[in-house]
Amino acid sequence: xxxxxxxxxxxxxxxxxxxxxxxxxxxxxxxxxxxxxxxxxxxxxxxxxxxxxxxxxxxxxxxxxxxx
Numbered sequence: 001x002x003x004x005x006x007x008x009x010x011x012x013x014x015x016x017x018x019x020x021x022x023x024x025x026x027x028x029x030x031x032x033x034x035x036x037x038x039x040x041x042x043x044x045x046x047x048x049x050x051x052x053x054x055x056x057x058x059x060x061x062x063x064x065x066x067x068x
Contacts, residue, residue, distance in 0.1 A: 001062055013056040040066045
């Protein structure tokens with residue numbers, strides 16, 4: 001964000017279906033960047049995938065910029 005001189009970064013977040021069984025191990029999951037970075041975020045709907053799952057846009061703010 002500093003390099004690009006922006007206050008918000010927008011990324012696509014796609015929902016994934018549940019594994020076929022409770023014992024299935026899924027390598028790829030739909031963890032938004034905010035969940036692993038701790039950055040403040042707003043997620044807004046952006047449509048549906050061809051498989052019928054929601055497609056969203058996640059907008060990430062700078063660290064500790066929640067109030068702004």
